[in-house]
Amino acid sequence: MLSYSQERDANIARNKEILASLAVEKLKPTTEPKETRRSVQKKPKTSNVGTAGHKRKTDADSDSDVDEKPRAKIARVANDENAVPQPEGLAEGRRRSSRIAGKPVDALARVEQSRGTPQPMIPEDQRSGRGDTIREQGSPDHRKTYGAIPGIEVGSWWVSREECSNDAVHAPWVGGIAPGPDGAYSIALSGGYDDDVDDGYAFTYTGAGKDLKGTKAAPKNLRTAEQSFDQSFEHNHNKALKRSVETGKPIRVIRGFKLRSKYGPSEGYRYDGLYVVKKYWQEKGLNKGGFLVCKFAFVRLPGQPPITVKDMDGDEADETTVSGTESDAEGDED
DNA sequence: GGGCCCGCAGGG
DNA sequence: CCCTGCGGGCCC
Numbered sequence: 136m137l138s139y140s141q142e143r144d145a146n147i148a149r150n151k152e153i154l155a156s157l158a159v160e161k162l163k164p165t166t167e168p169k170e171t172r173r174s175v176q177k178k179p180k181t182s183n184v185g186t187a188g189h190k191r192k193t194d195a196d197s198d199s200d201v202d203e204k205p206r207a208k209i210a211r212v213a214n215d216e217n218a219v220p221q222p223e224g225l226a227e228g229r230r231r232s233s234r235i236a237g238k239p240v241d242a243l244a245r246v247e248q249s250r251g252t253p254q255p256m257i258p259e260d261q262r263s264g265r266g267d268t269i270r271e272q273g274s275p276d277h278r279k280t281y282g283a284i285p286g287i288e289v290g291s292w293w294v295s296r297e298e299c300s301n302d303a304v305h306a307p308w309v310g311g312i313a314p315g316p317d318g319a320y321s322i323a324l325s326g327g328y329d330d331d332v333d334d335g336y337a338f339t340y341t342g343a344g345k346d347l348k349g350t351k352a353a354p355k356n357l358r359t360a361e362q363s364f365d366q367s368f369e370h371n372h373n374k375a376l377k378r379s380v381e382t383g384k385p386i387r388v389i390r391g392f393k394l395r396s397k398y399g400p401s402e403g404y405r406y407d408g409l410y411v412v413k414k415y416w417q418e419k420g421l422n423k424g425g426f427l428v429c430k431f432a433f434v435r436l437p438g439q440p441p442i443t444v445k446d447m448d449g450d451e452a453d454e455t456t457v458s459g460t461e462s463d464a465e466g467d468e469d
Numbered sequence: 470g471g472g473c474c475c476g477c478a479g480g481g
Numbered sequence: 482c483c484c485t486g487c488g489g490g491c492c493c
Contacts, residue, residue: 295488295489296488296489297488297489307486307488308486308488308489309485309486309487309488309489310485310486310487311486311487312486312487322487323487324487325487325488326487327487328487331487340487341487343485343486343487344486345485345486345487347484347485347486358485358486358487358488359486359487359488371485372485372486391487391488393487394487
């Protein structure tokens with residue numbers, strides 16, 4: 136019987152092989168000058184700001200960094216004219232993705248503990264959910280658009296899935312896969328599976344299909360649980376990704392802070408551009424029942440801005456941008 | 470850390 | 482209407 140880590144390593148090795156077998160030419164290790172760091176453009180738009188009803192930045196007292204910080208990650212592009220005036224207070228201040236409850240999300244939370252109050256988080260007239268930067272009459276619903284969302288640069292960053300959804304980059308609040316008729320529109324890498332491999336320019340991804348967990352009263356109110364059955368390509372989400380392989384439609388990819396990879400942002404969710412799915416297969420997943428999972432191999436389309444790479448050892452440390460690295464001596468520990 | 474309630478979006 | 486899904490927050 137293999138231990139968890141042995142099994143994981145075996146899976147990872149297999150996933151790496153598959154990625155390698157795709158014979159994709161890796162982008163050269165272009166180490167971009169720090170400037171290239173995309174999107175230092177703060178200027179969060181309203182959409183993004185007004186967004187979460189839950190957490191709203193009350194006033195400026197919270198952290199006042201951001202401004203000059205090169206690591207400002209808010210990257211909305213927005214035509215200035217289109218830009219809606221900022222409700223003050225929310226304007227600047229990078230809001231954090233309370234990745235860990237108990238962090239200085241301070242006043243943010245609190246403001247609205249109206250958890251039970253069902254009300255739109257964004258005023259009706261502002262919540263197109265179609266990509267606010269292009270919200271004009273007649274503009275298409277970008278939630279169902281393949282490829283880039285107008286006005287959203289590669290490298291754009293959001294504190295939460297909710298905000299990302301508001302900009303139509305990845306519609307589901309929870310789901311990792313946004314399915315469409317000719318393939319998935321977008322996916323989210325959030326570190327849900329330990330044996331997924333992320334090399335930046337390519338990665339393997341595990342499909343959907345898990346039980347929900349809950350209590351007696353609310354049997355399925357939790358969004359995750361242990362794998363308790365085999366995943367299949369009949370599942371709509373997996374089917375969509377399989378279809379992506381056939382159609383070659385580009386898929387928007389966002390990486391989240393929970394992703395255990397040097398390509399994951401240290402906070403929030405970042406749009407890393409377009410990828411295509413090259414291959415799909417099934418394998419025994421990393422779960423105690425040995426249940427099968429559906430897997431997919433993604434490869435990044437060329438000609439896009441480089442991905443930000445996190446300085447591992449330091450974590451929160453600095454981030455530099457490169458567009459693909461050979462070395463991936465990502466210290467395996469355990 | 471874990472437990473649990475509360476969301477939304479999309480598809481059936 | 483129902484259900485699901487690599488969230489998020491709060492409480493312990």
